[in-house]
Amino acid sequence: MTTVNVFGVDIDTRHYINGQRVAAKDTYKNTSPIDGSFLGEFARGDAADADLAVKAAKAAFPEWANMGPQKRGELLFKLADLIEENIEVLANIETLDNGSLLRSHRRGVMPRVAMNIRFFADWAINQLHHEPFETRGHTNNVSWDPSGVAVLITPWNAPLMLATWKIGPALAAGDTVVLKPAEWTPLTASFFADLTKKAGIPDGVFNVVFGFGREAGAALTAHPEISRISFTGSVPTAKIIAHAAADNLTPVSFELGGKSPLVVLEDADLDLAATLAVEQYDNAGQVCLSGTRILVHESVADEFAQKFAEKAAALKQGDPRDEDTDIGPQIHQVHFDRIKGFVDRAKDEGANIVMGGGPNSDLGGLYFKPTLVKDPTPGSEIVTQEIFGPVLAMQTFSNDEQALEMANGTEFGLAAVVVSGDREHAKKITDKLVAGTIWVNCFFVRDLRAPFGGSRKSGIGRDGGTWSFDFYADVKNTVFSPNGWKE
Numbered sequence: 001m002t003t004v005n006v007f008g009v010d011i012d013t014r015h016y017i018n019g020q021r022v023a024a025k026d027t028y029k030n031t032s033p034i035d036g037s038f039l040g041e042f043a044r045g046d047a048a049d050a051d052l053a054v055k056a057a058k059a060a061f062p063e064w065a066n067m068g069p070q071k072r073g074e075l076l077f078k079l080a081d082l083i084e085e086n087i088e089v090l091a092n093i094e095t096l097d098n099g100s101l102l103r104s105h106r107r108g109v110m111p112r113v114a115m116n117i118r119f120f121a122d123w124a125i126n127q128l129h130h131e132p133f134e135t136r137g138h139t140n141n142v143s144w145d146p147s148g149v150a151v152l153i154t155p156w157n158a159p160l161m162l163a164t165w166k167i168g169p170a171l172a173a174g175d176t177v178v179l180k181p182a183e184w185t186p187l188t189a190s191f192f193a194d195l196t197k198k199a200g201i202p203d204g205v206f207n208v209v210f211g212f213g214r215e216a217g218a219a220l221t222a223h224p225e226i227s228r229i230s231f232t233g234s235v236p237t238a239k240i241i242a243h244a245a246a247d248n249l250t251p252v253s254f255e256l257g258g259k260s261p262l263v264v265l266e267d268a269d270l271d272l273a274a275t276l277a278v279e280q281y282d283n284a285g286q287v288c289l290s291g292t293r294i295l296v297h298e299s300v301a302d303e304f305a306q307k308f309a310e311k312a313a314a315l316k317q318g319d320p321r322d323e324d325t326d327i328g329p330q331i332h333q334v335h336f337d338r339i340k341g342f343v344d345r346a347k348d349e350g351a352n353i354v355m356g357g358g359p360n361s362d363l364g365g366l367y368f369k370p371t372l373v374k375d376p377t378p379g380s381e382i383v384t385q386e387i388f389g390p391v392l393a394m395q396t397f398s399n400d401e402q403a404l405e406m407a408n409g410t411e412f413g414l415a416a417v418v419v420s421g422d423r424e425h426a427k428k429i430t431d432k433l434v435a436g437t438i439w440v441n442c443f444f445v446r447d448l449r450a451p452f453g454g455s456r457k458s459g460i461g462r463d464g465g466t467w468s469f470d471f472y473a474d475v476k477n478t479v480f481s482p483n484g485w486k487e
Ligand code: NAD
Pocket: 153, 154, 155, 156, 157, 162, 180, 181, 182, 183, 211, 212, 213, 214, 216, 217, 218, 219, 221, 232, 233, 234, 235, 237, 238, 240, 241, 255, 256, 257, 258, 287, 288, 289, 386, 388, 414, 454, 458, 459
């Protein structure tokens, strides 16, 4: 069987290489986190498949690079249109594959997927310009040249959304692409490959290799003929990829994990603070940016906790396809067990678990109750390690210095949320926080013009606007002398 019918659509389960479907020697089984139902036997890529895909991308590179930003942009606009025409299908198959809410896939995520492609097409055509500047009569001309084959490795928590953050700028910059989606969520990448073909993107420009990280992923990232590696995933995997990249000095962009603080100052609107805190359970807590450490000023801690408890109690857990569901399942049994392990160990250590604390026995399967641990032991793993599930920790502080010390007391630096009713006070805190993105009195507002990425162990490099092109392209300065011309 080379296709699987999901939501009435035939999804090809083979690799997409050089515009063709290519079977692998072996396959692996993909299931839905909603109910464990079977979603197909997907190609299990190996080193030979990775090599075939890189060679195809390399062969397609000169034509794509020489096409220029205008023509490339037009094809990418066509691709964005096709994504928009298929939002309902994409939303449904993504929900079946990764268990995130259908309503957010429909209204937020998939429209954003189209935007990821459209935005970077527009930038390549219209925005990527640096005014020439003079040095003693010499003119400096800065340009962004295509670099070669970009290998993109993506996680399962927002599969097509995170893939297109990379695919958009890589293709717009004139690179050709080999994508390896996460093994637990191959469906939308396969459907997307068909859309690239329909959009008229030449064969070999966009390729997909399915399979496991330690097999297909390792072979792709170690390949000597690639020009870039862009990876979103965990810190341990990033370290392995960094070693593979080092052998070929391949430039890397890493978007990694976090253990972000949500800081509630004593002057905060506590209703807003509680609403924002409860939002950290979004996507069943499987969001890299989540403010999982809630730090509250001691003078407002009780009132905040009460408001939080009321709002959290109203969350409905269930089938992510239901319109009124707020929290769906975790992605996979392996991940579910990892989350449960963190909570069980915290219980063994006597942690004060005031909400949730285990599987939702009414639902069974991979549904883990939204959980809150109050006053965890400082330095314990529940406050230092990324759990990537619906588990929040609440701690109190007594002054700004202590709040900053606690907020910054982590090896990560991806994001932070600050809630305050006083602009000056908020600014005093944000100036000293270490994070790639800080939201004040809001969460998850992300403009593609803005830089996105993590400090410390949360990443290397930034995405968005010119930052994306600075990574995927070879940035070049050409200096024209005023002398030597025959005119
Ligand atoms: P992961 O690191 O296990 O896997 C991510 C991808 O890497 C998958 O495609 C996997 O197959 C591949 N991979 C695994 N081993 C590999 C290897 N040796 N060589 C090459 N590729 C390999 O991460 P995950 O569990 O899929 O995702 C969760 C992690 O991703 C969390 O840490 C989360 O914070 C992070 N994340 C970060 C962002 C961000 O923008 N900063 C966004 C989403 C997720």
